[in-house]
Amino acid sequence: MNNQPASSSLKWSLRLGSLAGIPVYIHATFLILLLWIALSYWRSEQSLAAVIHGLGFILALFACVVLHELGHALTARRFGIRTRDITLLPIGGVASMEKMPDDPRQEILVALAGPAVNVLIAGLLWVWLSLQGALPASSSALLEGGVLQQLLALNLFLALFNLLPAFPMDGGRVLRAVLALRMDHLKATRSAAAIGQAFALWLGLVGLLYNPFLLFIALFVWIGAMAEAGSEEVKSLLHGSTLEHAVITHFETLSPRDALSRAIQLTLEGVQKDFPVLENGQIVGVLTQDDLLRGLQEQGALASVASYMQTDIPRAEIHEPLEKVMKELQDCPCHIVAVTRGGQLAGIINMENILELLRIEAALKGIGTGTS
Missing domain, CATH: 3.10.580.10 (CBS-domain)
Structure with missing residues (x-):
């Protein structure tokens, strides 16, 4: 769901393997998520088959998340930027890059590569379900269908959610890069962060009125905007320093x-x-x-x-x-x-x-x- 310059350590993470030469890790908290999902299915269904089905679906969804992050990483590699690793967390995935591209046009391509992968996966699923005659008649029926129908819907949701114009989502980086085409990078980051925080306030208000879960997303966006602005301030202060x-x-x-x-x-x-x-x-x-x-x-x-x-x-x-x-x-x-x-x-x-x-x-x- 998000790509960051490499800075976080891999404590409490287990290496799963590598994709295209990029190590893939799973954080310990992700295992807690899997345990919680298994217990939830067991309590509601009292069936081992239901537990396996539920875990299988979550793992398939997070496989799509890994491919999303791989899209970022491989696009960044085209511009000479190395990705240290991809780590799976309960809230999504993180591709730890050496840095983001300095050229705004390149940053746009890197940021859009992840959602593009989700759209591609959704497109392939749509073709397959159409050939099988299993495509629901309405979009609302997708989430009520089988595993493939739900994966199609959730990949579209991941693409749209990540395109929200707020850090740390990919849409926030696209917004910053577009602004950077007309102003310096620091001012563009400050403007994009301010827009992201305004969006977070609106989302928090909607959450208070309709859905408390939106408050969590609003907090996530607010903190992400602050962190990105702070990181860019540091980069600006250190620019040219040896x-x-x-x-x-x-x-x-x-x-x-x-x-x-x-x-x-x-x-x-x-x-x-x-x-x-x-x-x-x-x-x-x-x-x-x-x-x-x-x-x-x-x-x-x-x-x-x-x-x-x-x-x-x-x-x-x-x-x-x-x-x-x-x-x-x-x-x-x-x-x-x-x-x-x-x-x-x-x-x-x-x-x-x-x-x-x-x-x-x-x-x-x-x-x-x-x-x-």
């Missing part, structure tokens, strides 16, 4: 042979929480505050840093875009990226320093706006 703008060059380090007591001393003397571990001038690990506390609980202050440091340290050249590294840090358990210049360690960067830069840039732009 690691050189935020790299930390003055920091305390540890040796693999140091005891954890040394990390305690450095922690208490300053504000640094995560410590690069150097050997012969090269970074070989990071001791995070969580690692330190775990080591103290397990072995005490005399345990060696080498026993608890993390050794899988991401590295980035100092001229790489800051926005790209920020996304990597969001998923990095070590909290630090080693910044290099020509292969030599030039400093480190963490999320706290990027957030400080964002606050400074926001203040500077606020001052500039007020005086212009």
Whole structure:
């Protein structure tokens, strides 16, 4: 139902396999949904066949959701954008992309690809049911028919629902891209988010009067609009910035042979929480505050840093875009990226320093706006 830049972790997710080279995961909460559906059918029908039928229908519906997300992913791939994974959630699917296209025309194509897949599935089902003479006489009878008739109706609903002009639905992205053809991307996002929130308010009012479930959708749309606007603000503030703008060059380090007591001393003397571990001038690990506390609980202050440091340290050249590294840090358990210049360690960067830069840039732009 929705495509996002890659940033969320895959905790509590189980890998099902891959499609077109893209890993497909199922979140643990989706399994809870399946259990709830199974219990509901059992309580109402007291029949194992009914339970199997109900679960089969839900799985078929979510297979259509996976194909919807695959439509987004394969279209994005045409424009050189990688999709990290597709994850199934109880509310739908999420294709985690590296980014959305910068070209509004490309963003329109990527956004429309998902609903187009649902329309295609509905069209194929319509042809098949027509050939079988099983197509209901009216659209209202579709939901009262068999599995294929219901899948046809729900695919049409998914296409229409996702085309609503509000984030995080695909229609919101289409609206933003159309606006971006006439104004800069940030203003287009703000306008699309405002339209989405106005739509959410209207939907919430309708929900209060007629259907409480619409309140949930309204909240979902409102939060999605806020998140998209916030994400675009960050992207705008970081535009053109490289690691050189935020790299930390003055920091305390540890040796693999140091005891954890040394990390305690450095922690208490300053504000640094995560410590690069150097050997012969090269970074070989990071001791995070969580690692330190775990080591103290397990072995005490005399345990060696080498026993608890993390050794899988991401590295980035100092001229790489800051926005790209920020996304990597969001998923990095070590909290630090080693910044290099020509292969030599030039400093480190963490999320706290990027957030400080964002606050400074926001203040500077606020001052500039007020005086212009």
